Amino acid sequence: MDVRALRYFVEVVRQQSFTRAAEQLYVTQPTISKMLRQLEEELDCTLLIREGRKLHLTDTGQAVYQRGLTILQEFKQLETEIGDINELKTGELRLGIPPMVGMQIVGSISAFRQRYPGIELKISEFGGLTVQQAVLSGSLDLALTALPVAEDLTLNTLPLMSHPLCVLVPRTEQWLNRSSIALAELAEHQILIFNEEFSLNRQLMHAFQRSGFTPKIAVR
Numbered sequence: 001m002d003v004r005a006l007r008y009f010v011e012v013v014r015q016q017s018f019t020r021a022a023e024q025l026y027v028t029q030p031t032i033s034k035m036l037r038q039l040e041e042e043l044d045c046t047l048l049i050r051e052g053r054k055l056h057l058t059d060t061g062q063a064v065y066q067r068g069l070t071i072l073q074e075f076k077q078l079e080t081e082i083g084d085i086n087e088l089k090t091g092e093l094r095l096g097i098p099p100m101v102g103m104q105i106v107g108s109i110s111a112f113r114q115r116y117p118g119i120e121l122k123i124s125e126f127g128g129l130t131v132q133q134a135v136l137s138g139s140l141d142l143a144l145t146a147l148p149v150a151e152d153l154t155l156n157t158l159p160l161m162s163h164p165l166c167v168l169v170p171r172t173e174q175w176l177n178r179s180s181i182a183l184a185e186l187a188e189h190q191i192l193i194f195n196e197e198f199s200l201n202r203q204l205m206h207a208f209q210r211s212g213f214t215p216k217i218a219v220r
Contacts, residue, residue: 003071005036005039006071007025007068008025009036009039016055043060045061090118092120093119093121093122093141094140095140095144096131096143097124097125097143098125098146098198098199099125104161127197128143128197129201131144131145132145132153132155136153136154144160145199146198182211184211186215187216191215193215193219201220
């Protein structure tokens with residue numbers, strides 16, 4: 001059923017006139033007459049009976065009119081909701097972030113809330129690899145993770161920030177005058193490292209392998 005035909009029919013009943021309905025809908029009277037004939041043919045019934053200048057609804061016409069009011073109202077509501085979504089006035093955004101970057105995007109989250117107050121922001125905090133899989137499965141809309149992303153994953157990426165990779169060491173004489181460290185130097189030390197759900201864990205393990213050693217992991 002063409003929604004336009006239903007709208008034309010409802011307006012004709014409201015106005016009790018094809019001419020006034022055409023004026024209200026900014027179309028020609030023949031257009032309305034044609035659409036109503038098509039609607040009657042589609043429903044295989046008579047909707048309106050003319051008696052002089054008066055229009056009378058048949059029993060079927062009364063049913064179509066009452067149901068049509070509801071359908072048109074629902075359709076109008078649907079158009080409004082779609083418009084709001086397209087204009088980012090309403091909706092839901094599911095964002096995944098690793099714990100290590102949460103504090104760095106507080107300002108961005110605040111700015112988003114001020115700019116799009118009607119969008120419900122749902123934040124899930126997991127490691128980088130976990131949020132990547134969540135985006136792939138559709139349970140998250142977008143996520144932050146540590147680059148690079150594996151080439152076999154069908155994900156689009158956009159660099160947002162960069163941060164130096166730091167190692168925490170004891171405040172002892174051995175380290176006090178150091179400003180950098182080679183990964184190979186960690187081979188002789190026990191280390192604490194992120195667990196396997198973090199993309200940084202995978203990157204570090206690959207880096208250790210390239211440096212020619214297997215790290216002594218004390219805690220994950």
